[in-house]
Amino acid sequence: MAKKADKSVAIDCIELENLLQELVVYQKKKLLQCGQQVVPQLTEDDLLQPNDFLQLENHPLFRYEEGVLAGILTVQMAIQAAIPSKTSL
DSSP states (O other): OOOOOOHHHHHHHHHHHHHHHHHHHHHHHHHHHHHHHHSTTOOTGGGGSGGGOHHHHTOHHHHHHHHHHHHHHHHHHHHHHHSOOGGGO
């Protein structure tokens, strides 16, 4: 059974959530910039379906940066699932 988090741990969890969100925002910008080097008219919405652009489909750097973003998002979701909800603190 999980222990109830004390207040100092909750603050650390909030800081961790904020840090992960900053990483997500940074990596999305980096991915967009990388994609725009290949497809100049690429938008943030296009990043949701990059396979619509054949130039990006097999572009190794774009795919790498896309994988980094996917990893950060996975960690973010795992942390959010593992920490107690804000209402129970």
